[in-house]
Amino acid sequence: MSAGGVGPWVGELPDDPHYDPELLAAGDTRNVIDRYRYWSMEAIVADLDEHRHPFHVAIENWQHDMNIGSIVRSANAFAADTVHIIGRRRWNKRGAMVTDRYQHVSNHPDVASFAAFARGAGLPIIAIDNVPGSVLIETFALPVRCVLLFGQEGPGLSPEALAVADAVVEISQFGSTRSINASAAAAVAMHAWILQHVPFGPKAARP
Template identity: 60%
Template sequence: MRRDERDDDVGVGPHPEPWPTRDHYDPSLLRDGDRRNVADRYRYWRHDAIVADLAATANPFHVAIENWRHDNNIGTVVRNANAFGAAGVHIVGRRSWNRRGAMVTDRYLQIHYHEDAAALAEWAAGQDLHLIGIDNLPGSVSIHEHPPPERSVLLLGQEGPGLSAPARKAVRATLHIPQFGSTRSINAGVASGIAMATWVRVHRPGPR
């Protein structure tokens, strides 16, 4: 277990005997306790069993973010993608990023890398996914009035400048999150959570 995943104040202790015997359980976790940051339904499960179950039950949307300047929000985007059951995370540009903000959730998701927006668009088209930009650009439409399609890739731009010029050309549509204050934009990690929550509200409204 990774050091940053261990916290004796969370999780559960050793499982009472007799132990469950199904294959997805991890004997060492049953014996020692499960202190990982996982949902209760995954307590005592093997890591690979959790990954397989998440992949089998994932929602049919992906999330992508451009990473030209080592964006520190990527960890938050990954953590949000895990929480909302995204099928995968795509990083466009630089492959290196600070995983600290992901809080180990990157171990449970597929992370894809693309050289540029055109490569991401080509991949999305091959998977029959709509590439949708999330940015408050002129001409964008409200995500409340026009939520993303069920099969989509939600592409966020770099913190600050937003979607790059090539990304703006690659997306099929651009949606913005309505704002009412004085700030020009909201944090990219926050925007990703709002966009994914909107997808879930529209396409998967029932409890999980």
Template identity: 60%
Template structure:
């Protein structure tokens, strides 16, 4: 038996159109089939991003892009779900956007030539410095599970397989490790990013906010 609605989203607006600059006339006329929460149905992309900007969280997420890692798009999508302040791509400017499912349109995505450049940007932010913490199971890494994570932090992920580059390790203020109990030495980079971001949410987010989406 099929599960869920036959189509995602909603059809054309029924009745008199609502008034307000945030409504998108094309969506009102043709329907809104985007993967957005109900609160943003029929809103323009620009209006959604502006509203998100009023309440973004204080954490950032970054990923090294030396081998055109396919995980980057998934990291961007998760950063949107947890409302990261910014997403940073380090290394190659081009990255595979398929996994982002167009969520990069709602996110601030910045490019940096290398990790020292990222660290310099984070440490000079006008609202105060943001610590750069790598996510890698390295000797001396602080257990992510020990919490809490810093409120103003950027989680840096390395490439799938090799993990953080040597330059990234040197540029980080500290590193976090994620506890594992099986036989493999590492977990997927996008999964590690999701765990790190959710750790921040558990420690610092307003979970009672009526705008928190739970399905």
């Protein structure tokens, strides 16, 4: 992957509709994999929609937590179906590194409306928090279709969120700290879903 981007297209211009004429002319410095170089944002989103995974991610947003952007970025990296922001519609996008343009993001004003959506969509709510009664994510069979629910940095999930969860799981820790960073926990949980549900063979080169 070319981390610094690429300059203007060299040679005969492609006629593939995926490509953005402005990017072909000016170059592409976006944080996208090489497969999507010079593609329009709309074309990238449409292609991602063809192979998004069936798990969703939900985050409570009561304190304008800076971790939310990083969680959205991880959701994009793991091709989550949709990220659901519970609470304030406005959220700190700095950590998303513009990945929110390619990731479906939905808002729910409160836990009750989010829970109603999840029930209607047939998505079990799997809360991630190290509270009494939680089970280890390493030993838990994550549903293929589900929504992984995360709380705020510090207080964790609200009592209302824990009450609507179908299961509460925690990530094993072995040091002295009580908890790990919220965005790190989200990335670990998403990858746990990937390990359980995505088949892996010999590493193949990216197209």
